[in-house]
Amino acid sequence: MGIAERKEREKEEMRELILRAASKIFMEDGFEKTSIRKIADAIEYSPATIYLYYRDKNELLHGLHVEAFQKMMQEFAQVVPISDPFARLVEMGHQYIKFGTHNPELYNLMFLMDAPMEAIACRNEIWDDGLRAFDALRVVVADCIKAGYFKETDVETISMTIWSYIHGLVTIYLKGRMKMFDDDRELERMQQSFSLFIKMLKAI
Amino acid sequence: MGIAERKEREKEEMRELILRAASKIFMEDGFEKTSIRKIADAIEYSPATIYLYYRDKNELLHGLHVEAFQKMMQEFAQVVPISDPFARLVEMGHQYIKFGTHNPELYNLMFLMDAPMEAIACRNEIWDDGLRAFDALRVVVADCIKAGYFKETDVETISMTIWSYIHGLVTIYLKGRMKMFDDDRELERMQQSFSLFIKMLKAI
DNA sequence: TTGTTTGGTAAACACTGTTTAGTACATTTG
DNA sequence: CAAATGTACTAAACAGTGTTTACCAAACAA
Numbered sequence: 149m150g151i152a153e154r155k156e157r158e159k160e161e162m163r164e165l166i167l168r169a170a171s172k173i174f175m176e177d178g179f180e181k182t183s184i185r186k187i188a189d190a191i192e193y194s195p196a197t198i199y200l201y202y203r204d205k206n207e208l209l210h211g212l213h214v215e216a217f218q219k220m221m222q223e224f225a226q227v228v229p230i231s232d233p234f235a236r237l238v239e240m241g242h243q244y245i246k247f248g249t250h251n252p253e254l255y256n257l258m259f260l261m262d263a264p265m266e267a268i269a270c271r272n273e274i275w276d277d278g279l280r281a282f283d284a285l286r287v288v289v290a291d292c293i294k295a296g297y298f299k300e301t302d303v304e305t306i307s308m309t310i311w312s313y314i315h316g317l318v319t320i321y322l323k324g325r326m327k328m329f330d331d332d333r334e335l336e337r338m339q340q341s342f343s344l345f346i347k348m349l350k351a352i
Numbered sequence: 353m354g355i356a357e358r359k360e361r362e363k364e365e366m367r368e369l370i371l372r373a374a375s376k377i378f379m380e381d382g383f384e385k386t387s388i389r390k391i392a393d394a395i396e397y398s399p400a401t402i403y404l405y406y407r408d409k410n411e412l413l414h415g416l417h418v419e420a421f422q423k424m425m426q427e428f429a430q431v432v433p434i435s436d437p438f439a440r441l442v443e444m445g446h447q448y449i450k451f452g453t454h455n456p457e458l459y460n461l462m463f464l465m466d467a468p469m470e471a472i473a474c475r476n477e478i479w480d481d482g483l484r485a486f487d488a489l490r491v492v493v494a495d496c497i498k499a500g501y502f503k504e505t506d507v508e509t510i511s512m513t514i515w516s517y518i519h520g521l522v523t524i525y526l527k528g529r530m531k532m533f534d535d536d537r538e539l540e541r542m543q544q545s546f547s548l549f550i551k552m553l554k555a556i
Numbered sequence: 557t558t559g560t561t562t563g564g565t566a567a568a569c570a571c572t573g574t575t576t577a578g579t580a581c582a583t584t585t586g
Numbered sequence: 587c588a589a590a591t592g593t594a595c596t597a598a599a600c601a602g603t604g605t606t607t608a609c610c611a612a613a614c615a616a
Contacts, residue, residue, distance in 0.1 A: 155593090184573060194596045196575080205573065260464060265528045275532040282532065300548065308545045309517070309552075316520025317512075324469045328479040328486065341512045344504065344556070348513075351555035352548070359562090366563095388604060398565045400606080409604065 163201045165191055167211045174212055178253050179261070184208075203270075209257060210267035216254040217277035220247050224284055233291035238346055240288060241314055245338065248318035255322060259315060285311060300352045313345055367405045369395055371415045378416055382457050383465070388412075413461060414471035420458040421481035424451050428488055437495035442550055444492060445518055449542065452522035459526060463519060489515060504556045517549055 169190040174182045184205060188195040202208045223243050230236040248255040257264060258277075268275055285307045292298055293306075300306055317338055320326055326334045373394040378386045388409060392399040406412045427447050434440040452459040461468060462481075472479055489511045496502055497510075504510055521542055524530055530538045 183571085185571090195573085196596060197594080199574070200594075259529060260523070260527055262527070265531075274534065275529065278529055279532045300551075302544070302548075305541070305544045305548050308521075308541060309548050312520035312524060312545060313513070313517040313549075314520065315524060316516035316518065319464070319523055320516060320519060323464055323466070325463060325479065325482055327469075328483045330478060337509070337512060340506070340509045341516060344506075344509050344513050345517075347504075348552040348556055352552055387602085389602085399604085400566085401564055403605070404563070 159201070163211075166198055166201055166208070167215075170208055171212055171215065174253060174257075179209075179256065204267075206263045206267040206270070209261070209263040212254075213257050213264035214277060216251070216258050217281060219251075219254070220244075220258070221281065221284065223247055224281075227288075233288060233295045234297050234350075237288045237292055237310075237349075240285065241310075241342060241346075244314050245318060245342065248322060249335075252322050255318065260319070282307065282311065297350070298352050306352070310349070314342075317341060363405070367415075370402055370405055370412070371419075374412055375416055375419065378457060378461075383413075383460065408471075410467045410471040410474070413465070413467040416458075417461050417468035418481060420455070420462050421485060423455075423458070424448075424462070425485065425488065427451055428485075431492075437492060437499045438501045438554075441492045441496055441514075441553075444489065445514075445546060445550075448518050449522060449546065452526060453539075456526050459522065464523070486511065486515065501554070502556050510556070514553070518546075521545060 166187060170182060170187050173186055173190060184195045184198055187208075188198055198208070202211070223246075224240060227236050227239045227243060230239055265275065286303055289298075289307045289310070290303050293301055293303065298306065321334060321338060326337065329337065370391060373391050374386060377390055377394060388399050388402055391412075392402055402412070406415070427450075428444060431440050431443045431447060434443055469479065490507055493502075493511045493514070494507050497505055497507065502510065525538060525542060530541065533541065
């Protein structure tokens with residue numbers, strides 16, 4: 149019975165076709181302009197067809213959210229060769245800031261928007277992508293402790309604190325809340341703050 | 353010519369009437385359900401009337417945003433009596449977390465949403481409310497330095513780092529990104545992380 | 557008492573996500 | 587092979603959204 153398999157394959161291809169079109173529009177025009185009708189137009193199908201492959205827009209956005217995490221984890225992989233765990237942690241921070249500032253729409257989707265989380269909640273699942281990313285941080289923090297960098301030993305709390313700081317920094321920047329400083333030294337300010345935070349980390 | 357003044361007063365009263373209705377709906381049903389038509393219904397005017405008093409929805413949301421900052425600054429005022437500057441800084445952090453977790457919709461409006469910032473940008477103004485709140489932090493940090501709490505002396509960078517951390521913490525919580533830890537210890541985790549951050553601050 | 561200004565609105569415009577009913581074609585069955 | 591079933595797809599509608607336009611009636615100024 150190759151037919152059932154072919155149909156399964158075709159279904160997956162259609163899901164992928166929709167996701168690719170959604171991704172293109174999302175990256176080019178941002179979230180606000182990514183409408184079901186626009187996606188349907190791009191793939192030359194009717195809007196209703198999309199609902200045969202994704203239960204709602206939340207699920208579709210969750211699909212993009214998954215891809216965004218893959219992309220971020222890919223960039224995190226660059227830090228693996230760094231042997232010193234603290235230097236690895238610092239570079240991970242740099243990569244995080246770089247990813248956020250270079251992919252504002254993706255960052256929004258991953259860490260701020262409700263839509264992908266609602267899709268997860270609806271399926272009674274856990275935020276697996278977030279957990280994996282956080283685990284990557286936990287591992288590096290644990291390595292730092294092993295290497296004697298921190299007196300503090302609560303990996304979870306240290307990781308949470310680091311993530312909070314860097315997420316806050318990126319979010320303030322992305323949401324235009326740094327424009328209150330009239331000068332155009334936003335990135336410089338971020339760099340200075342990050343340096344101070346690294347100093348603080350060294351002391352715990 | 354009392355008529356012009358009366359008209360001015362009536363205009364201001366109408367703006368206030370709209371804002372009160374908007375605020376009520378915003379607090380009760382959240383941002384997503386705060387539509388122009390719903391506000392119009394509440395005050396028993398047509399939707400078009402609202403546009404005679406606010407140029408668009410962004411301006412209306414900016415009005416709520418201003419009130420939200422007033423509310424937050426009011427709660428910050430509670431820490432003024434604390435004489436020790438570092439204890440005052442810590443309590444300010446507590447107040448910030450409390451305000452954010454107790455007023456998720458307001459916090460969103462103040463620090464995450466685009467709408468109020470677009471209203472500001474449209475009028476070629478600066479984010480005054482944010483600046484005033486940040487100044488409150490700067491003052492306390494400066495007091496800490498004066499009292500010899502920090503070796504570091506860059507008030508701006510220290511303040512930015514503190515704000516980034518605490519904003520990140522609150523945002524992770526509010527945007528449901530802490531649900532990845534399956535347990536129900538979200539607030540406890542926040543408290544633990546905050547304690548660690550205070551420890552880190554003491555060391556700079 | 558005219559003429560003008562002003563406050564307010566009904567209706568329309570151009571969108572949005574989503575559902576329903578129905579069609580045309582592919583597949584399975586007798 | 588023909589009839590019955592299943593499936594992929596869509597046009598149209600539903601119930602919203604922010605916003606603009608054309609118009610009306612009442613208040614004001616001359």
